[in-house]
Amino acid sequence: MKPHKVTAAAAAAAFVLSLAAAGCGSEDAADTSSGDEKITIGIKYDQPGVGLKTPDGKYTGFDVDVATYVAKELGHEPGDIEWKEAKSADRETLLQRGDVDFIAASYSITPEREQKVDFAGPYLLAHQDVLIRADDDTIKKPADLNDKKLCSVTGSTSAQNVKDEIAPKAQLQEYGGYSECLTGLENKVIDALTTDDSILAGYAAQSEFKGKFKLGGFKLSNENYGIGVQQGSDLKAQINTALEKMVEDGSWDAAVEKNFGPANYKNEPAPKIGVIVD
Template identity: 80%
Template structure:
């Protein structure tokens, strides 16, 4: 099981010893400069959240959060091995020890908490809709009746809207959210639904700038947490890192950088352990 974990105290000790003496003893504690790696699961296909770009780089809010956390654990960006964490695979990746932690729009739910532990939450998102910027016909969920509503195949988001809020909505299921946005842009569909953070991430992309707007409906509460193996000591260390990220302003900067172009009205940073139902 490839887990290279380092406590905050150990990381500080390593940094101190390197500063105090260029010929300090290499105690093999891991972390930056020791050639050890930390493996982090993220989404590879969600702009603004977790995206692998064509040039092999990784961008998005979850990437920024994970990079900050890893640094607080004693790892520099070059020490991070990024691993794709598809929604259906996240618990398995943690249980098998394939990753040290996962930051991948990973909502904390009672069912998932039975299998893995969560640090955080670090973002409170809501299910919402995205419409064209010039469309003023959808001002409340009921307006989705007789509208073409898009989500990805297998997602429960659109079905929830149709079942609970707009029974006459015409569901359109596409292979990915990028396809939904193309349909929205071309007026083939009227609205896209999923977490507002995911929608904002797509809408913030250069090719879509100014073309879409969020409905602001807050149809559900999605508490994003960082998943770790059940019983892992990393949970508390990651919580400490998240608290520091909020306190020093880095969290706010990451939100604005990744979601700002979509005019995403984010919730304030949640308090650690405060799960909004």
């Protein structure tokens, strides 16, 4: 793993963009400096432990806790937050249109996405991994996935990555959602579920699944979760300051333990702001 820092050229480009945005910003863009007490934050609604809207209308998960902390540092109480669902395919559009102030939604920082939006953070280093049954002792290393029934959601690249790169003989099963994969895993219809370890830990930590599953701990990829903002937004620097404070005062560790602890998730230490692990 090779961490790299944001270059001086990139920082200069961001400064130029911020000047341009200040001069000709979109009238529709969300603006937390306008005196409006409300702040709109994009999260996932369907990832337990990460970002979840519960049946009673509450919002829970690590991303929710991080976003709530950041919002408070920006001057907004929890009651000021308007949560908005940010599905993976919609995240860049939501930011570019100004529908949200920022997005914290298991949002991996990639060069392609950085062409469209800016990222604060990273605030979590996750890895692609597999979830298996707690009593399964046949899958101890990635190669053991060969000839196993491997599940992920339809359209996901995670399972295909394993099949292409790690275990070409794995039997790929694509379901409509992770909950279906979990049911199949529990009923021994499939042998393993793959996606980011943070998402897997969130599912495994749910009370109905406690003790039933375990993570493989394979670290098949590096996923640097960042908080997305509009390109050129000065919110990026403010959010970075908030994230640094969250780590320093222990709130980051507390949020990890609260949301992932029951799954025995062996998280990486809090990443350094502006350092992406390749």
